[in-house]
Amino acid sequence: MLTAAQLDRFRADGFLLLPGFVAAAACDELRARAEELMAAFEPGARRTVFTTSEQARKTDDYFLDSGEDIRFFFEEADPTIINKLGHALHDLDPVFARFSRTPAIASVVEALGIADPRVLQSMYILKAPRVGGEVRCHQDATYLHTDPPEAMIGLWFALEDARTDNACLWAIPGGHRDGLRAKFVRDGRATRLDVLDPRPWDDARLVPLEARQGDLILLDGLVPHLSYTNRSPRSRHAYTLHVISGAAPYPATNWLQRTTPPRGF
Ligand code: FE2
Numbered sequence: 001m002l003t004a005a006q007l008d009r010f011r012a013d014g015f016l017l018l019p020g021f022v023a024a025a026a027c028d029e030l031r032a033r034a035e036e037l038m039a040a041f042e043p044g045a046r047r048t049v050f051t052t053s054e055q056a057r058k059t060d061d062y063f064l065d066s067g068e069d070i071r072f073f074f075e076e077a078d079p080t081i082i083n084k085l086g087h088a089l090h091d092l093d094p095v096f097a098r099f100s101r102t103p104a105i106a107s108v109v110e111a112l113g114i115a116d117p118r119v120l121q122s123m124y125i126l127k128a129p130r131v132g133g134e135v136r137c138h139q140d141a142t143y144l145h146t147d148p149p150e151a152m153i154g155l156w157f158a159l160e161d162a163r164t165d166n167a168c169l170w171a172i173p174g175g176h177r178d179g180l181r182a183k184f185v186r187d188g189r190a191t192r193l194d195v196l197d198p199r200p201w202d203d204a205r206l207v208p209l210e211a212r213q214g215d216l217i218l219l220d221g222l223v224p225h226l227s228y229t230n231r232s233p234r235s236r237h238a239y240t241l242h243v244i245s246g247a248a249p250y251p252a253t254n255w256l257q258r259t260t261p262p263r264g265f
Helices: 004-013 024-040 094-100 103-111
Strands: 015-018 070-074 082-087 117-125 135-138 152-158 169-171 182-187 190-195 207-209 216-220 225-227 238-245
Touching: 004 015, 024 082, 024 094, 094 117, 094 238, 103 117, 103 152
Parallel strands: none
Antiparallel strands: 015 216, 070 082, 082 117, 117 238, 135 225, 152 216, 152 238, 169 207, 169 225, 182 190
């Protein structure tokens, strides 16, 4: 599924774009299904805001227990607008399950050397027009730590075109070789962010990862990446999966704890 040149590229950069990995019809089906889920959702009084900058402070039970559920998180700038759905779409919704567990995805994950792969987490990210909030520079391994960090891989599916104007991903090529900077740690029902390396990110090294609908971006768990606020009139829907190796330890200090083990493909 991946050529030797692609693997070399991924190892060097910490990310890799696979153009046209998913058919447009499959992207559209996922978008339609997300719309259905959101239309059926009654937020009531509870609106949990997702922000990276203040995640520790605002984390609450709704977030902590979302690892085996489909939950709805709102924009910090506008709590009437949904930021994302998470984190077990791939297990609980048949349309998302079908999209998430294809032989093609399994092949890619295998090619990346993830032994006994398990789909741990899924997110549907909306990045709404003019409102979709910034996600500051981070490493996914901060939020899902495995031992070693290489036992986790992120998959980012562009469900719509993602360009610089509508807040595509940006990443630091080679930044994954510079170690883990912070760890989001769960301690019972509390969480905290342990800073391991306080150096600021070198923003000058960021490059845009523009994608077309159906493209897949593979992300090393340690590669620093971000997305800016979407100031455009276009949304930027994306779907992400995080896959871990069932052969590697998954510490109890991860925020995402399951009562049943995550399943493979
Ligand atoms: Fe991320």
